[in-house]
Amino acid sequence: MNVDWASFTPWSALAGGALIGLAASVFALANGRVAGISGLLGSLLQRGGEGRGEKVAFVLGLLLAPLLWGLFAALPTLHFETGSLGLIVAGLLVGIGTRYGSGCTSGHGVCGIARLSPRSLVATLCFMASGFACVFVLRHLLGG
Template identity: 85%
Template structure:
């Protein structure tokens, strides 16, 4: 394994992680809710959900942030090595896993672990192990 040191950006990664933690902490402190993206989106789509305004604003901010960044810096290029079918399949599998796992990476990995939730620890270990196994199979066994 080799590291592309020219593309290695630990300071921006650290700043991004700190901002994610700050946003999740503020959302929990100010709203009393966990900032799990799949849960926010799912409850936003329900008619009887309370706090729809702040949920919509939080999710809108996630979509708006790359546009704001693009005004000040060049965004990195996005490249997928799979076709449309692969992206659709991956999205469906993530959605199914999110429903069965009662949350997503932001809900379990960021918010749940910070609250020392045992369920979130198990969920995070499962999706990390699955991700590692998927990369290993695709890159080393299937030669992708």
């Protein structure tokens, strides 16, 4: 593995992480609910859910933040090493995993671990181990 030190940006990564933590904390304090993205999206797709306004605002903030950032700085170039089919399959697997795991990395990894939830710690360890295993198999065993 080679680290591209010219592109290493610890301060912006630290600022991004702090903003994610701040947004999750404010959402929890203001609404009494965890800011898990899969749960927010899932409840927006159901009829008659409570708190739709703040959920829509949170999701819109996620979608509009890169556009706002693009007004002040260049957005990073996205590069995918797979085609459309690979992205669709990956998205479906992530969606299925979040339903079986009763949450996603934001709900378990950010909010759950911050609340010292044992279930969230186990879920996050499973997410991470699965990701490590997939990268190992795809890059080192299959040569992709």
